[in-house]
Every structure is written in structure tokens, then in C-alpha cells.
Amino acid sequence: MATINFDSELRRAGANATGGWGRLAFLAQRHVLGTVGLIIMLLFVLTAIFADLISRYDPLTVDSAHRLAPPSMLHWFGTDSFGRDVWSRIIHGARISLAVGIGSTTLGATLGVIVGLASGYLSGWVDLVFQRVTDILQSLPLLVLALVMTAALGPSLPNVILAIAIPLIPTVARVIRANTLALREQPFVEAAKSIGMSEMRIALRHVLPNTIAPLIVLATAQLGSTILTEASLSFLGLGIPEPYPSWGRMLSESAAEYVRTAPWLVIFPGIAISLAVFGTNLFGDALRDILDPRQRG
Template sequence: MYLSAEARMAAIDFDVELRRAGAHATGGWRRVLFLAQRHVLGAAGLVIMTLFVLTAMFADFIARYDPLSVDAAHALARPSWAHWMGTDSFGRDVFSRIIHGARISLAVGLGSTALGGSIGVIVGLTSGYLSGWVDLVFQRVSDVLQALPLLVLALVMTAALGPSLPNVILAIAIPLIPTVARVTRANTLALREQPFVEAAKSIGMSEVRIALRHVLPNTLAPLIVLATAQLGSTILTEASLSFLGLGIPEPYPSWGRMLSESAAEYVRTAPWLVIFPGIAISLAVFGANLFGDALRDILDPRQRG
């Protein structure tokens, strides 16, 4: 028997699980605490992502220097109290550039995930609900797009569009569309035969309203999990594009470009130029993946013991 996403979510009885864990009180915070204790790595990922978002939001207050300010007199300065993570070959403060680089990574990650997800949902809903030749055309286009890896297709797109923040977001978003569309389509195909959809049709509700009001809400759970998984991939892809010189252009701070500028020439003489941007990229991707895995376990009843 097929269960909709709402039914699967309802099957997670937090109160029963709390009693099993020995908790006698109920409430939102109790549930959050229980889930954090049960999914420690997911909680750690959420903390990392929260810090990442707060850093991006308050970068102007956290950074000690202007990330674009050049100071040739202090070029390649080692980490010290004045410059916590040292300076680069232009005398720019590495800590300040990493802090402001979080904004770019967050903008690209959220922007491309939201754009690709929105288009993918529209394509998947249309394909699954209408079926027929519309479904056939969309599926063949998806096959073509999925034939190439995310990074390769993003490289082709950025090379054609040129390096800029909007172009990078668009280039990374397009390869995400087929995956989101297929997940949405699969859920739509199962849901359109459900009794509540037939009931909506019988009272004269339009096809568009049925799709948006009844089908789409029941596909949100897997889409949320997919979005968190794609967030880490988009951050890593942006760093890879910038590392290859096709991402965010100078002088704007990008973690990938910071690595690209330093990896070959200064990896031995000024290792902090490679270590700190690498740690920032790793933490952001690691946090997104940990949180995504935990969210999948929570929303998927098959993962619960």
C-alpha cells in the first residue's frame, strides 16, 4: 500500500519515540532535543550550516579587514594576532576573504539549488501529471542532461556564458533540473491515482489547481532531502569552477579561486593560503551532507528501526 509523504510524516510518532527515550514531557523543544540525540552527526551538520549562514550574514561585522584591500608591505605575512590566517601575495587578509567568501558560496549554493529545484519541480509535475508525449519529451531531454556529470556540464555552461555570479548560479542550476524532475515525476505518477485526486477531479477542480494544491505538497519531503544533498554539491562545484578560473572573477573572494591562486606557487612557502580555504570548503560541504543524511533518515520511514 502506497503512503503519501504526509502519511509517512504522520507515521513518525514523536510522542511515542520520546516515551521510549525516557522523556516525560512533550513539546517542540523536546522533539528537537530527541532528534538531535538520535542523529548526532545530523545535529553537528546543522550547527555547521547555521554557523556558515550566520558568518555569511554578518561578514561585515566579523571580518577584521576589507577583503579587497591590498597591502603590499604585508604580503605573505604568516598567521599572527594582526592577521589570524595570514595574508596572500597582495597583502589581503586571508581570514577576511574567507569570511566574505562564505557569502559567495552561500549565494551560489542556495541560488542554484533553488533555481534548479523550482524548474525541476515544474518539469516533473508537468511530465508526471500529463504523461503521454509531454512525458516522453521531458524524459529524453533529462537523459541527455544526465549523461554528463554535474561539473562537466557546469564547465561547459560557464565557458559559454562567461565568469560571473549570476552565470555561475545558472550554470550549476541547469544540471540539477533532471534529478529534481525525476523525483517529482515519480511521486506525481503515484499520487495522481490516489482517491483524494480523483475526488478533487469529481468536484470540478482544475488540473493545475489539483497539481499545485494536492500533488505538490505530498512530494515536498523527498524534495527537501534532495535539496540538502544538492546544496553540498553546488558549493563544491562552485569552488571547482573558481579553481579552474571559470567561476567568480577577481577581485571577489571565492574559496576555490583562493586555492587556485596559491596551490601551485605558495603551497610550500605559504601553506596557510591553501589550508584555510580548503578547510572552509570541506566544512561547508561536510556540514550540508551530514544534515542531508540525517534529514533523509528522519523523513524516510524505511530508515527508522
């Protein structure tokens, strides 16, 4: 039998990780990809917050003298057909993506929790109605549904957030409902009933707090797809209206015309979208492994 270094084995198992920071450092070491994802997400958030400081030009200023300039020291990512600085537009575009991502995920998750909790906890006809509505919503692709909604509501930031949030509701509601159904059978819920607690209090005090972990996992996983949906909507001209810089719109404006002559107009927004989605997905996966190991698969 090979000799075993007990200390290194223990370090690998995380035995020396003490305190909040120690534990965090251990998790970061254990989930390298998740850490990478977290760093990307942090960069993304910081970029959005400090966009005005990082960007070198105003993203909306048109400069006809420098139209379609290739990347240079002056314009790191080049300029577009109006002479606007691509670097600055991408930096500011992070704001839009983040606002839509967080806004629609939060809205969708909140509504989804309410529906899922009510559906799972009340059961009976409430459940039946919610379930069938969910089925109908889920039979349509996320993008198509969002498309129809923005087309109906008109393009604006709140409308885009709403349009992306609504198709999220069934996904969240499903998970919360399944969780609620399982929790309802737990003896601690039965114990709560036996002391004469009202159904409402049981749902809020005993069931809801125990669905938080899967909810966080799910919401993080959905963040990437909401960013992607926003980009797609904008690409199709139904997202954030001009002149605000949205990564999706930047792509659509340039893709057909300039993909050969000015490829930087396509490459950089494309990388921005992929990186943001990639980062949230990596982080979401790691979070799932840490918080909810049963869902791994």
C-alpha cells in the same frame, strides 16, 4: 531476563518530548551528527550575514608590506601574495558560497519541480520529451555542463548560479516525477477527479504539497554539491571573477605556487570548503531520515 528500566527506554523513544522545543531537543539527541551538521550550517550562514563584523580587514585591500605573512596574532590565517588577509577573505568567501549554493539550489529545484510535475502529471508526449531531455542532461557530468555554460555565458555571479542550477533540474525533476506518478494512483487524487476538479487544481492542490518533504530532503542534499561545484568552477577560473573572494579561486591562485612555501593559503580555504560541504551533507542525511525514512539506504 534482564530488568528493564522503562523510564529510560521511553525517554530514548521520545515519549517525554512534548511541544515544539521538546520534540526538537529529542531529534537533536537522536541525530547527533545531523545536529553537528546543522550547527556548522548555522555558523556558515551567520558568518556570511555578519561577514563585515567578523572579518578584521577589508578582504580586497592590498598590503604589499605584508605579503605572504604566515599566521600570526595580526593575521590569524596569514596573508596571500597580495598581502590580503586570508581570514577576512574566507569570511567573505562564505557569502559567495552561500549565495551560489542557495541561489542555484532554489532555482534548480523550482524549475525541476515544474518539469517533474508536468512530466509526471501530464504524461504522454510531454513526459516523453522531458524524459529524453533529462536523459541527455544527465549523461553529462554536473561539472562539465557547468563549465560549458559559464564558458559560454561569461563569469559573473548570476551566470554561475544559472550554470549550476540547470544541471540540477533533471535530478529534481526525476524525483518529483516519480513521486507524482505514485501520487496520481492514490485514491485521494481519484476522489478529486470524481468531484470534477480540473487537472491543474489537482496537480497544485493535491499532488504538489505531498512532494514537499522529498523535495526538501533532495534540495538539502544538493546544497553541498552546488557549493563544491562553485569551488571547482572558480578553481578552474570560470567562477566568480576577481577580486571577489571565492574559496575555489583562493585555492587555485595559491595551489601550484605556494603550496610548499605558504601552505596556509591552501589549507584554510580547503578546510572551509570541506567543512561547509560536510555540514550540509550531515544535515541533509539527518533530514532525510526524519522526513523520508523510506529513502534511507
